[in-house]
Amino acid sequence: xxxxxxxxxxxxxxxxxxxxxxxxxxxxxxxxxxxxxxxxxxxxxxxxxxxxxxxxxxxxxxxxxxxxxxxxxxxxxxxxxxxxxxxxxxxxxxxxxxxxxxxxxxxxxxxxxxxxxxxxxxxxxxxxxxxxxxxxxxxxxxxxxxxxxxxxxxxxxxxxxxxxxxxxxxxxxxxxxxxxxxxxxxxxxxxxxxxxxxxxxxxxxxxxxxxx
Amino acid sequence: xxxxxxxxxxxxxxxxxxxxxxxxxxxxxxxxxxxxxxxxxxxxxxxxxxxxxxxxxxxxxxxxxxxxxxxxxxxxxxxxxxxxxxxxxxxxxxxxxxxxxxxxxxxxxxxxxxxxxxxxxxxxxxxxxxxxxxxxxxxxxxxxxxxxxxxxxxxxxxxxxxxxxxxxxxxxxxxxxxxxxxxxxxxxxx
Numbered sequence: 035x036x037x038x039x040x041x042x043x044x045x046x047x048x049x050x051x052x053x054x055x056x057x058x059x060x061x062x063x064x065x066x067x068x069x070x071x072x073x074x075x076x077x078x079x080x081x082x083x084x085x086x087x088x089x090x091x092x093x094x095x096x097x098x099x100x101x102x103x104x105x106x107x108x109x110x111x112x113x114x115x116x117x118x119x120x121x122x123x124x125x126x127x128x129x130x131x132x133x134x135x136x137x138x139x140x141x142x143x144x145x146x147x148x149x150x151x152x153x154x155x156x157x158x159x160x161x162x163x164x165x166x167x168x169x170x171x172x173x174x175x176x177x178x179x180x181x182x183x184x185x186x187x188x189x190x191x192x193x194x195x196x197x198x199x200x201x202x203x204x205x206x207x208x209x210x211x212x213x214x215x216x217x218x219x220x221x222x223x224x225x226x227x228x229x230x231x232x233x234x235x236x237x238x239x240x241x242x243x244x245x246x
Numbered sequence: 247x248x249x250x251x252x253x254x255x256x257x258x259x260x261x262x263x264x265x266x267x268x269x270x271x272x273x274x275x276x277x278x279x280x281x282x283x284x285x286x287x288x289x290x291x292x293x294x295x296x297x298x299x300x301x302x303x304x305x306x307x308x309x310x311x312x313x314x315x316x317x318x319x320x321x322x323x324x325x326x327x328x329x330x331x332x333x334x335x336x337x338x339x340x341x342x343x344x345x346x347x348x349x350x351x352x353x354x355x356x357x358x359x360x361x362x363x364x365x366x367x368x369x370x371x372x373x374x375x376x377x378x379x380x381x382x383x384x385x386x387x388x389x390x391x392x393x394x395x396x397x398x399x400x401x402x403x404x405x406x407x408x409x410x411x412x413x414x415x416x417x418x419x420x421x422x423x424x425x426x427x428x429x430x431x432x433x434x435x436x
Contacts, residue, residue, distance in 0.1 A: 038306075038309075038310055038341050039268065039272060039340075039341055039344040039345065039348075040271075040272055040310075040337065040340035040341035040343075040344050041337065041341070042272070043272060043273055043275075044269055044272060044273050047269070047272065048269070074369070074373065074428050075373060075421055075424035075425035075427070075428045076421050076424070076425075078373035078374050078377055078424045078428065079373075079377050079417065079421045079423075079424045081374045081377070082374050082376075082377030082378045082380075082381050082424075083377075083381060083417065085374070085378050085381075086378065086381045086382065086385065091309075093309055093312055093313055093316075094313075095313065095316030095317055095319070095320050096316070096317050096320040096321070097317075098313065099309070099313075123371070123374055124374075127371075127374065127375065127378065129348070130348070130352055130357065131352075132305060133301070133302065133305040133306040133345045133348070133349065134305075136268075136341075136344060136345075136348070137265060137268055137348065138268055138269050138272045138344070197275070198333070199275050199332075199333045199336075200275045200333070200336075201333075201337070202317075202318075202321065202329055202330070202333035202334055202337065203317045203320075203321055204321070206324065207317070207320055207321055207324050211320065231417075234417055235417070
């Protein structure tokens with residue numbers, strides 16, 4: 035669901051950078067200091083895994099694309115801010131080396147897929163994990179996917195409202211185009227992936243892994 | 247005589263100019279200005295232009311041009327009247343130009359050298375890039391293994407079923423490998 039470079043004007047991308055930059059600094063200081071030496075390799079591996087699963091993108095006419103995100107798992111295991119940092123890193127690598135997303139839209143994409151989604155998922159996880167852990171993980175990932183998709187669709191709709199010549203597709207077209215595949219397919223697969231990966235991590239019994 | 251390594255300050259300055267140029271390009275919606283920018287970029291990055299164009303043509307143009315055309319068609323279907331073509335053409339051209347500029351500049355910058363003042367960022371980037379490479383290799387290997395075990399071409403269901411069994415082993419291997427890289431970098435002062 036990345037927004038590619040050139041889909042959003044600086045009217046939206048610059049404020050998103052202004053919000054993201056201090057959050058990156060704060061999150062890095064809080065979660066990637068010397069105390070993170072134990073967890074950094076696992077975080078790096080999960081980030082790489084998120085990168086790999088995000089490369090399978092299905093273009094969505096009227097919107098951008100739909101794909102798995104995979105960082106809700108990081109929010110459940112560590113903290114939503116860790117997910118935000120790692121998703122930002124994934125987006126940066128994709129923008130620099132693979133031409134997906136982009137540097138101007140990095141703030142928007144990071145906030146939507148790295149923060150809005152994982153925070154929503156993490157709240158669901160916190161509320162439901164005592165009732166049934168697997169169901170909570172599935173629902174958390176599904177909700178995270180819907181929240182991120184809604185955020186991306188809202189930003190594209192806002193861009194159209196600001197300047198219809200710049201982004202010519204109205205919200206009435208963008209919203210269903212983005213949300214329908216996410217509700218029915220990618221959200222469900224993301225939920226299944228998160229439950230599966232969580233159980234694998236438990237079995238692997240790695241150092242530096244403990245659910246938040 | 248061995249060539250001198252690139253100056254990190256020059257690398258960072260190039261990155262800063264690239265970011266400013268990309269933001270400036272992202273503000274343009276006029277097709278004539280985008281056309282002039284394309285000509286200017288062609289002159290500025292003449293060396294290796296075909297390799298960069300090939301990369302943009304392979305990784306960006308099919309998706310964004312396809313999205314522009316299909317979005318135009320969808321907007322036509324929803325609204326009942328054909329929307330103007332120029333904004334959709336500008337959208338596709340703008341994304342292609344930004345991708346061209348990005349690939350052209352980053353081909354001339356050593357990113358890890360530019361990040362040298364921030365060791366933690368360098369370490370996370372190195373670990374992640376290494377793992378991306380390792381996971382891509384492992385995914386290719388497992389797909390080759392699956393192909394060799396089947397008499398017919400593997401279907402999506404075969405791939406999913408096969409992936410389930412090996413993901414745990416792959417992930418454990420990847421995490422251990424990442425720990426080795428991370429420990430090695432820490433002992434070298436990162």
